[in-house]
Amino acid sequence: MQKKIFSLLIFLATLLTLLPCFAANEEKSFKTLNDFSGARFSTLNGTVADKLTQSVIPNSDNFVYYYTVADGIMALKSNKVDAFVLDDPICRLAAARNPEVMVFHEPVMPDQYGFAFPKGSPLRNKFNTVLRKFSEDGTLQNLRDIWLGADESKKVLLKQDWPGKNGTIRYYHDYLVEPIVYVGADGPLGLEIDLALRIAKELDMKIELTKCEFGGLIASLQSGKADVVSGSMSITEERKKSVDFADSHYKAALVLLVRNDSYVASNESFIDSVKASFEKTFIVENRWKLIVDGLLVTILISACAGIGGLFLGFLLCMLKREGSKPVRNFINTFIRLLKSTPIVVFLMIAYYIIFGSVNISALWVAILAFTINFGVYAAETYSTGLDTVDNGQREAALALGYTPKQTFWKVIFPQAARHFLPILKGDFIAMVKETSIVGYISVQDLTMVSDIIHSRTMEAFFPLLVTAMIYLIIANMLTTVLDIIEIKIDPKHGKRTVKGVKMQ
Amino acid sequence: MTKQALIKISHVCKAYPNVTPLKDVNTTIYKGDVISVIGPSGTGKSTLLRCINMMDPPTSGDIYINDEAITAPNCQLHLLRRKMGMVFQSFNLFNHKTVIENIMMAPMDLLGKSAQEAYDKGMELLRTVGLADKALNFPDELSGGQKQRVAIARTLAMEPEMILFDEPTSALDPTKVGEVLEVIRELAQKGMTMLIVTHEMNFAKDVSNRIFYMDQGEIYEDGTPEQIFEHPQRELTRHFIMRTKLMEEIITSKDFDFIAIRNNIDQFGKKYLLSPKSVHNMQVVFEELCVQTLLPYQGEAPNLQFRIEYSDKTNSIQIRIAYSGKAFELEEDMDMISYALLKNATTSIKTALTENGENEFILDIK
Numbered sequence: 089m090q091k092k093i094f095s096l097l098i099f100l101a102t103l104l105t106l107l108p109c110f111a112a113n114e115e116k117s118f119k120t121l122n123d124f125s126g127a128r129f130s131t132l133n134g135t136v137a138d139k140l141t142q143s144v145i146p147n148s149d150n151f152v153y154y155y156t157v158a159d160g161i162m163a164l165k166s167n168k169v170d171a172f173v174l175d176d177p178i179c180r181l182a183a184a185r186n187p188e189v190m191v192f193h194e195p196v197m198p199d200q201y202g203f204a205f206p207k208g209s210p211l212r213n214k215f216n217t218v219l220r221k222f223s224e225d226g227t228l229q230n231l232r233d234i235w236l237g238a239d240e241s242k243k244v245l246l247k248q249d250w251p252g253k254n255g256t257i258r259y260y261h262d263y264l265v266e267p268i269v270y271v272g273a274d275g276p277l278g279l280e281i282d283l284a285l286r287i288a289k290e291l292d293m294k295i296e297l298t299k300c301e302f303g304g305l306i307a308s309l310q311s312g313k314a315d316v317v318s319g320s321m322s323i324t325e326e327r328k329k330s331v332d333f334a335d336s337h338y339k340a341a342l343v344l345l346v347r348n349d350s351y352v353a354s355n356e357s358f359i360d361s362v363k364a365s366f367e368k369t370f371i372v373e374n375r376w377k378l379i380v381d382g383l384l385v386t387i388l389i390s391a392c393a394g395i396g397g398l399f400l401g402f403l404l405c406m407l408k409r410e411g412s413k414p415v416r417n418f419i420n421t422f423i424r425l426l427k428s429t430p431i432v433v434f435l436m437i438a439y440y441i442i443f444g445s446v447n448i449s450a451l452w453v454a455i456l457a458f459t460i461n462f463g464v465y466a467a468e469t470y471s472t473g474l475d476t477v478d479n480g481q482r483e484a485a486l487a488l489g490y491t492p493k494q495t496f497w498k499v500i501f502p503q504a505a506r507h508f509l510p511i512l513k514g515d516f517i518a519m520v521k522e523t524s525i526v527g528y529i530s531v532q533d534l535t536m537v538s539d540i541i542h543s544r545t546m547e548a549f550f551p552l553l554v555t556a557m558i559y560l561i562i563a564n565m566l567t568t569v570l571d572i573i574e575i576k577i578d579p580k581h582g583k584r585t586v587k588g589v590k591m592q
Numbered sequence: 593m594t595k596q597a598l599i600k601i602s603h604v605c606k607a608y609p610n611v612t613p614l615k616d617v618n619t620t621i622y623k624g625d626v627i628s629v630i631g632p633s634g635t636g637k638s639t640l641l642r643c644i645n646m647m648d649p650p651t652s653g654d655i656y657i658n659d660e661a662i663t664a665p666n667c668q669l670h671l672l673r674r675k676m677g678m679v680f681q682s683f684n685l686f687n688h689k690t691v692i693e694n695i696m697m698a699p700m701d702l703l704g705k706s707a708q709e710a711y712d713k714g715m716e717l718l719r720t721v722g723l724a725d726k727a728l729n730f731p732d733e734l735s736g737g738q739k740q741r742v743a744i745a746r747t748l749a750m751e752p753e754m755i756l757f758d759e760p761t762s763a764l765d766p767t768k769v770g771e772v773l774e775v776i777r778e779l780a781q782k783g784m785t786m787l788i789v790t791h792e793m794n795f796a797k798d799v800s801n802r803i804f805y806m807d808q809g810e811i812y813e814d815g816t817p818e819q820i821f822e823h824p825q826r827e828l829t830r831h832f833i834m835r836t837k838l839m840e841e842i843i844t845s846k847d848f849d850f851i852a853i854r855n856n857i858d859q860f861g862k863k864y865l866l867s868p869k870s871v872h873n874m875q876v877v878f879e880e881l882c883v884q885t886l887l888p889y890q891g892e893a894p895n896l897q898f899r900i901e902y903s904d905k906t907n908s909i910q911i912r913i914a915y916s917g918k919a920f921e922l923e924e925d926m927d928m929i930s931y932a933l934l935k936n937a938t939t940s941i942k943t944a945l946t947e948n949g950e951n952e953f954i955l956d957i958k
């Protein structure tokens with residue numbers, strides 16, 4: 089087992105080092121915005137940057153989309169794209185940290201961010217009143233100076249020490265866009281979060297923070313999970329059709345992040361750069377603690393869904409085989425429906441629609457969704473295993489005088505187990521890997537932590553490698569248990585003898 | 593001494609959606625009976641066995657085991673089944689258990705025997721079927737004959753009052769049939785009550801005290817081996833025992849297709865490799881007796897059944913001609929020359945009545 093993990097590690101490392109080389113491409117030089125006509129662009133998933141760019145730069149429809157800024161910068165560095173279209177505060181921070189990239193001098197177009205609310209929400213006007221006041225008394229300008237500045241020590245949030253007599257605001261925010269909304273050593277940080285806290289204080293309301301993928305923000309408003317959302321969200325006509333925006337609190341611009349042609353790689357040794365990168369990924373801000381927390385969440389979901397799914401699957405399988413005709417039809421339809429729904433979609437439906445108006449933690453929804461998902465696969469697997477046991481085995485046991493129930497447990501199930509256990513193992517590993525999507529409903533699992541870290545460090549290598557390794561270990565640990573059971577129930581395993589008997 | 597009835601079967605009918613293999617089965621099986629069930633395939637032999645232990649419940653009718661109705665809805669099926677072992681064509685040993693565990697399992701789980709008791713009894717049974725050295729092998733490590741002997745030992749471990757065998761040797765290599773039949777033969781000698789579906793006719797003749805010939809959805813003929821194999825009373829039994837090949841023509845018009853029937857007789861002869869002389873003789877019987885004699889005798893509305901029966905087993909050919917109306921006296925009313933030809937073509941000519949009361953000639957062909 090150890091060997092397996094080690095060789096996989098080597099393989100991954102080699103792959104990550106070599107990848108950029110394959111992507112190398114001949115260089116073009118860009119002097120004005122129009123030079124980018126026909127270039128390769130990228131932006132973040134779920135933003136409108138692509139449409140805005142196309143309205144300014146001719147022939148700019150060659151776009152690829154990334155989930156995080158860090159991924160986009162990786163792609164830019166490795167010459168997979170020519171320009172990363174992004175909001176200006178993010179670009180400036182990225183350029184400051186990565187000498188290999190820079191902000192292109194001509195902006196694409198001005199842009200503005202706003203808090204978004206459900207249609208017709210009365211909270212919007214309250215926000216606007218406070219925002220106007222903050223704009224006049226200079227609070228807003230002050231906050232911008234702090235969060236866009238280099239002095240990290242000033243970047244702290246208000247403590248919620250006001251009474252909050254007027255209720256609680258449920259606030260969902262993106263978490264991968266430094267310095268607007270991101271995650272620091274002790275939790276969420278960023279300009280918009282600080283601003284939201286100060287507005288809540290003015291309104292004498294408590295505020296409850298929830299991290300959420302940008303792509304899930306509008307859904308959480310519409311399902312009633314959130315009262316307000318933000319995440320450097322541009323105010324656009326299209327979004328206004330589904331949500332209401334407060335007045336803009338930040339005048340930004342859409343800019344291009346491009347490769348810095350004058351950058352010369354420093355001759356820092358490989359070992360040193362690995363060391364520095366390791367430091368950034370694990371040590372700074374005690375990030376390893378985040379990893380441990382995420383790991384626990386992933387293990388919790390996998391273990392609960394694994395065990396729950398085994399039981400649910402057995403129940404479904406029995407109903408499917410022994411139930412009355414309407415029950416069988418219902419179960420079959422249920423199984424087919426769930427098997428043909430991508431698990432991401434099922435998870436979002438469960439969280440935003442089925443439990444949309446129920447106050448239940450996202451973690452429980454994730455456990456439930458994966459239990460059902462695994463249960464459905466396990467049901468089919470059990471069924472396949474039971475089918476492999478010849479009907480003659482059942483008849484022989486019945487003819488000896490076993491009851492149908494005894495026949496099932498003594499004769500059929502043990503033989504079926506030898507067939508379904510190996511398949512269950514595969515189903516289980518697939519399920520563990522799929523838990524990596526729970527970030528969509530704001531559960532902070534291992535993958536989400538890895539995203540958070542790599543969005544801060546702009547380093548993909550360690551977070552991804554460690555995440556991959558941890559998944560490998562979790563999956564292997566749990567399948568080892570199944571392996572042992574499999575060997576235990578193999579009738580030909582071990583010494584041939586009759587237990588509890590003096591042999592002749 | 594009166595015989596003790598073990599199983600009573602009364603008006604049992606079993607219907608599947610497309611076929612009704614058992615229409616009306618009635619019989620009583622006594623303690624100590626060794627009954628071989630024979631008959632063509634698809635005549636419900638397996639179905640009868642499976643009805644008796646309720647593996648397939650009958651559609652209607654009742655079956656009593658020691659006067660207890662196994663067909664009653666409230667019956668403790670699993671308890672009654674313990675009295676009747678069943679041995680299957682496909683052995684059905686439990687693949688996940690060793691040979692000895694296969695035998696020990698049921699007595700321990702169902703009769704509450706200790707492991708040691710079950711083991712000792714199991715080893716004793718294995719010795720009687722000659723497989724004590726295979727105790728720790730798994731079923732897939734045995735030959736077919738060995739598997740079947742273990743299956744019989746497993747059944748015996750439950751100490752049943754009777755055993756149902758469904759073609760116990762049909763799945764075996766011909767060289768392995770003997771070892772299994774030997775075990776069954778020994779059981780018969782010890783007085784075990786058994787119902788054995790089999791195609792091994794010599795074995796059936798030797799070992800049983802009764803034979804059921806199954807056909808037409810019923811126990812068509814029930815008798816001693818002597819009766820069934822030497823003097824079958826009913827027609828289908830006789831055909832089955834003699835392994836008869838049939839050809840039948842029914843003539844209901846004076847203008848029937850004479851050429852076609854002559855041709856059919858030739859084809860029949862070719863198909864079963866009959867000698868040209870026999871074929872010629874069959875043609876003579878058809879020509880002289882049917883066409884020249886009986887047809888004119890029957891007048892305007894003839895009704896004649898002409899049937900050739902060729903027994904594969906005895907290599908003999910019989911022609912049966914049934915006809916409606918009054919009996920015809922060959923010696924008196926037949927044309928002299930025709931009669932002479934007829935005599936020449938046959939070894940014997942008999943008259944009889946068919947099952948539905950028509951006159952019939954039975955001629956053995958030379």
Ligand SMILES: Nc1ncnc2c1ncn2[C@@H]1O[C@H](COP(=O)(O)OP(=O)(O)O)[C@@H](O)[C@H]1O
Pocket residue numbers: 608609611613632633634635636637638639640
């Ligand atoms: N489970 C079943 N469903 C439908 N038809 C069946 C079933 N079992 C047996 N039959 C039919 O019943 C008839 C008798 O079968 P069986 O008792 O197995 O015959 P035998 O053992 O004499 O060869 C056959 O025509 C067979 O196709």
Ligand SMILES: [Mg+2]
Pocket residue numbers: 637638639759
């Ligand atoms: Mg059969």
